[in-house]
Amino acid sequence: MTCASGNSNKNTISEVLSNKKAIVLIPILLIFCLAIYISCNSPENTNESKTNSNTDIKNQDLRMEQGKALAAQHCQSCHMLPDPSLLDKENWQVALAMMGPRLGIYYHNDNAYKIYTDIDQSFYPSEPSMSSMDWQKILDYYTAEAPSVMPPQKRTESIKRQLPFFSLELPSQLFYRKGNTASYIKIDTSVKPRRIFVNRSVSNTLFLLNEKLQVMDSVVTDGPIVDIDFKEDKLVACKIGSNLFGNNARVGSLLRIQKSNFKVVQSLFDTLARPVQITSADINGDGKNDYLISEFGNVTGSLFWMENKGHDKYSRHNIRAMAGATHTVIQDYNHDGLPDIWALFAQGEEGIFLFTNKGKGLFDEKELIRFPPTYGSSFFELNDFNHDGSVDIVYTCGDRGDGINQLKPYHGVYVFLNNGKNIFSKEYFFPVNGCIKAMARDFDKDGDLDIAVIGFFTDNQQPEEGFIYLENKGNFHFQPYSLPLKTNFKKATTMDVGDLDGDGKQDIIIGHGFIGNNAMDDKKPLFIVLKNRF
Numbered sequence: 001m002t003c004a005s006g007n008s009n010k011n012t013i014s015e016v017l018s019n020k021k022a023i024v025l026i027p028i029l030l031i032f033c034l035a036i037y038i039s040c041n042s043p044e045n046t047n048e049s050k051t052n053s054n055t056d057i058k059n060q061d062l063r064m065e066q067g068k069a070l071a072a073q074h075c076q077s078c079h080m081l082p083d084p085s086l087l088d089k090e091n092w093q094v095a096l097a098m099m100g101p102r103l104g105i106y107y108h109n110d111n112a113y114k115i116y117t118d119i120d121q122s123f124y125p126s127e128p129s130m131s132s133m134d135w136q137k138i139l140d141y142y143t144a145e146a147p148s149v150m151p152p153q154k155r156t157e158s159i160k161r162q163l164p165f166f167s168l169e170l171p172s173q174l175f176y177r178k179g180n181t182a183s184y185i186k187i188d189t190s191v192k193p194r195r196i197f198v199n200r201s202v203s204n205t206l207f208l209l210n211e212k213l214q215v216m217d218s219v220v221t222d223g224p225i226v227d228i229d230f231k232e233d234k235l236v237a238c239k240i241g242s243n244l245f246g247n248n249a250r251v252g253s254l255l256r257i258q259k260s261n262f263k264v265v266q267s268l269f270d271t272l273a274r275p276v277q278i279t280s281a282d283i284n285g286d287g288k289n290d291y292l293i294s295e296f297g298n299v300t301g302s303l304f305w306m307e308n309k310g311h312d313k314y315s316r317h318n319i320r321a322m323a324g325a326t327h328t329v330i331q332d333y334n335h336d337g338l339p340d341i342w343a344l345f346a347q348g349e350e351g352i353f354l355f356t357n358k359g360k361g362l363f364d365e366k367e368l369i370r371f372p373p374t375y376g377s378s379f380f381e382l383n384d385f386n387h388d389g390s391v392d393i394v395y396t397c398g399d400r401g402d403g404i405n406q407l408k409p410y411h412g413v414y415v416f417l418n419n420g421k422n423i424f425s426k427e428y429f430f431p432v433n434g435c436i437k438a439m440a441r442d443f444d445k446d447g448d449l450d451i452a453v454i455g456f457f458t459d460n461q462q463p464e465e466g467f468i469y470l471e472n473k474g475n476f477h478f479q480p481y482s483l484p485l486k487t488n489f490k491k492a493t494t495m496d497v498g499d500l501d502g503d504g505k506q507d508i509i510i511g512h513g514f515i516g517n518n519a520m521d522d523k524k525p526l527f528i529v530l531k532n533r534f
Helices: 002-040 043-074 089-103 132-145
Strands: 166-169 182-188 195-200 205-210 215-220 225-229 234-239 252-258 264-272 275-281 290-295 302-310 313-320 325-331 340-345 350-359 362-371 377-383 392-397 412-418 424-431 435-441 450-455 467-472 478-482 492-498 507-512 527-532
Touching: 043 132, 089 132, 182 225, 182 492, 182 507, 195 225, 195 507, 225 275, 234 264, 234 275, 252 275, 252 290, 264 290, 275 325, 290 325, 302 325, 302 340, 313 340, 313 350, 313 362, 325 377, 340 377, 350 377, 350 392, 362 392, 392 424, 392 435, 412 435, 412 450, 424 478, 435 492, 450 492
Parallel strands: 377 435
Antiparallel strands: 166 527, 182 195, 195 205, 205 215, 225 234, 234 252, 252 264, 275 290, 290 302, 302 313, 325 340, 340 350, 350 362, 377 392, 392 412, 412 424, 435 450, 450 467, 467 478, 492 507, 507 527
């Protein structure tokens, strides 16, 4: 018992000593951990962390400033410098990939950029205009500053789905089919009774109709007709090419069509790069009709005139050898007896230009209004909205056929007022997705200009944008109307205005447009007529 009792005392002492060591070690460990914590969180280390963070922010800001400066240096060498807010982040990557080859950049980050192989390769630079590092800075700038999602449209007035001032007239079943697209439509008021020209692009058929929408004649060509000049004894029709899609082929032409039997009798000019408008005028004052041609093209094109040398001989003269010539108006604006040219260019340097005729076929060029390259300029008209004797401009933008399928809140119809010195300022804007054309007329005969508007690249969720009528209420306040809800007409490619029935009122005729898969479409009319009932 004594031995057993002695061993028990020894164990107790050993445990106590061991516990005392632990008691001593625990504070030491706590002090050591506290020292490490204090060391890691000392003001010096905190400041170092903040310094690193501030340095990162400064480097990022510097990189953005460098990207912005590089964009200003390189991206506006061909067009107006676009702001990052004009596209969302995803679509800026698409747009810049398209622009890279034009700056001599064909590969970046193991990605090969697309180039056109069906054009003269001298179009592209043989050397890059900047280093890969600088190009990345531009990419970073636009994708960082761009919105993730584009903002919605801003409308001050809602669109009423009714047309109380017009009655809707539809063509016969002959003109109903899937995938219907009208590439051209015109009310010919040069004859009585009136007549209508309309071209169905899918069959390349140009129809001639009377004022009751009955077919009088037709002619089939080998490509869509997009414009006709009526000044000669023969119609001169503008064939854009083999189809309406963007390409670099030079298969457009001007066709002479006999009025008496409505047959193509001659190809006047061939090998044109997607011509979209033809106008005859005596450009050089020699008493002979010349031709002004808007050659929209794709990456290449031109605004030019063909000088009539007599005996069907012509000589070409470029006015502006750039793609995107969309629409022109010939007008002697300075009253010197020489025809001047107002022209709208899309593609690249988008804007409205005035070419002042200096005689002998020479022109001075002035860009009156510039637009960013994302606008997709589509049409303009000259009108006097404020009755001050100076021409104002109705302008539309909304073309989305450039590979960037982005709805843009700045697409729509604009009115620019002239201060009397051809300096224009924006007075009015109404948003229309995919806006393609607008025509201003005093439809209700109250002394001011109303506006008829069509959209082609519209938002499928907003079918009312296919046609909008803006009734002028005064002081640039317009009430928008659209086709009634049950109207089987969603998108439009072309439109014309004229007094179809001879009652002194301006009627509207609209050509249908189609995008998509024919199998998913139902039959729609090639065109509709809105008879003025004011």
